[in-house]
Amino acid sequence: MTTTAIRNGTIVTADLTYKADVLIENGRIAAIGPGLTGDTTLDATGCLVMPGGIDPHTHLEMPFMGTYSADDFDSGTRAALAGGTTMVVDFALPVPGQGLLDALKIWDNKTARAHCDYSFHMAVTWWGEQVFSEMADIVDRGITSFKHFMAYKGALMVNDDELFASFSRVGELGGIALVHAENGDVVAELSARLLAEGNTGPEAHAYSRPPQVEGEATNRAIMIADMAGVPLYVVHTSCEDAHEAIRRARQAGKRVWGEPLIQHLVLDDGEYRHPDWDHAARRVMSPPFRDKRHQDSLWAGLAAGSLSCVATDHCAFTTEQKRTGIGDFTKIPNGTGGLQDRMPVLWTEGVGTGRLTPNEFVAVTSTNIAKILGMYPRKGAVLVGSDADLVVWDPHAEKTISAEGQQSAIDYNVFEGRRVKGLPRFVLSRGHVAVTEGVMSSREGHGAFVAREPRGEVNRALSSWKALTAPRPVERAGIPASGV
Ligand SMILES: NC(=O)NCCC(=O)O
Ligand SMILES: [Zn+2]
Numbered sequence: 001m002t003t004t005a006i007r008n009g010t011i012v013t014a015d016l017t018y019k020a021d022v023l024i025e026n027g028r029i030a031a032i033g034p035g036l037t038g039d040t041t042l043d044a045t046g047c048l049v050m051p052g053g054i055d056p057h058t059h060l061e062m063p064f065m066g067t068y069s070a071d072d073f074d075s076g077t078r079a080a081l082a083g084g085t086t087m088v089v090d091f092a093l094p095v096p097g098q099g100l101l102d103a104l105k106i107w108d109n110k111t112a113r114a115h116c117d118y119s120f121h122m123a124v125t126w127w128g129e130q131v132f133s134e135m136a137d138i139v140d141r142g143i144t145s146f147k148h149f150m151a152y153k154g155a156l157m158v159n160d161d162e163l164f165a166s167f168s169r170v171g172e173l174g175g176i177a178l179v180h181a182e183n184g185d186v187v188a189e190l191s192a193r194l195l196a197e198g199n200t201g202p203e204a205h206a207y208s209r210p211p212q213v214e215g216e217a218t219n220r221a222i223m224i225a226d227m228a229g230v231p232l233y234v235v236h237t238s239c240e241d242a243h244e245a246i247r248r249a250r251q252a253g254k255r256v257w258g259e260p261l262i263q264h265l266v267l268d269d270g271e272y273r274h275p276d277w278d279h280a281a282r283r284v285m286s287p288p289f290r291d292k293r294h295q296d297s298l299w300a301g302l303a304a305g306s307l308s309c310v311a312t313d314h315c316a317f318t319t320e321q322k323r324t325g326i327g328d329f330t331k332i333p334n335g336t337g338g339l340q341d342r343m344p345v346l347w348t349e350g351v352g353t354g355r356l357t358p359n360e361f362v363a364v365t366s367t368n369i370a371k372i373l374g375m376y377p378r379k380g381a382v383l384v385g386s387d388a389d390l391v392v393w394d395p396h397a398e399k400t401i402s403a404e405g406q407q408s409a410i411d412y413n414v415f416e417g418r419r420v421k422g423l424p425r426f427v428l429s430r431g432h433v434a435v436t437e438g439v440m441s442s443r444e445g446h447g448a449f450v451a452r453e454p455r456g457e458v459n460r461a462l463s464s465w466k467a468l469t470a471p472r473p474v475e476r477a478g479i480p481a482s483g484v
């Protein structure tokens, strides 16, 4: 068995920074310490050795709004690795009426060409006996997180009764509930009104989804999750209204996490006022980009710990696909890319400005989500025995982001022209060197499914607390508990 040594670097994890070499054997970290040697040496002089990024929110080859997102598990996982992300978590989406196991088969079939490891969240897009019972089979297959859309009325959206039933079931099974939190009824109503008033351009997408629709839905999801007794992960938290609800819930001891996207952290709603229709439409996603006040709130949340993970929601559509919505903004496929850029942009705008420490960077790009999703310390760690999913990060390397030469299949990049400082020198996927200073040597089909464990610490603590505080009948002398 050949070995690889990463030498002369500084290890940076979510809680420690120290100088040591790393020895890799059989895809795992075999030793950490001074003076390690291997059959192959990777020189990390001047670099930081960190856990590879984990993007917990991607949509590769997703059927959506009459088309499919353009990046599949080939181009999408290449893009991930190129930017220092060594694992993605995608969403299996049953169409309403379809069984969860059938949907999982379809998603399994998409992954044969994956270059890095992956896992799935399972979406609950309808409710019934079959969904209830197959949720247990899904957990047995190592998928412990269930996504619910409170938006996309008439397509993926579920109502409050379905949310409560599903959240309760996820809690019973020891999983976590995920939500896309926007009030879909209000969005549908506002969209119809805007169209009737002649607001047909991409900017109307943002008008139809003001921060209040997200704040209201986030608060509602938090309260429903609390009543159902399930930990809740709120995806793509984009604004102070939603962040405030999450912050308040966490302060009250509720088990809730929030996930801002790199796009929301650095791109603002001015993009939708761009005179070029294509420019604006390429940035249409839900929730939409917000103003600076909301961006400041998200950055503060990452530093304060009230927001936990930075994702991309990578759901990339070509310009041609976006043009389906000329004349009607509701037909512009919702979604943007970011997989290749998340780590360099977050490092530049976060660590480079002092809004994040390097350790916080590791926490929000990798370790926190590995813990939340039940795969730590196999992933998200630099520890003996962990998978050697590592990034050797050069904090001085620079480039200007451009669609030209990017791994994504789309014809533009929403970060086009942005200068970043901080790039991977090497990226390793279970020990295999997949990237060397921007040159790809990843292997098609190398990526493997990562099964996750249910009933983690947070679930166990929450279940104990809910059992202790559950409603109980009051015993009254001479009155039987059940009527006779
Ligand atoms: N976010 C977005 O606009 N598209 C992908 C689907 C979703 O996450 O809502
Ligand atoms: Zn969403």
Ligand SMILES: [Zn+2]
Residues within 6 Å of the ligand: 057, 058, 059, 313, 315
């Ligand atoms: Zn999404």
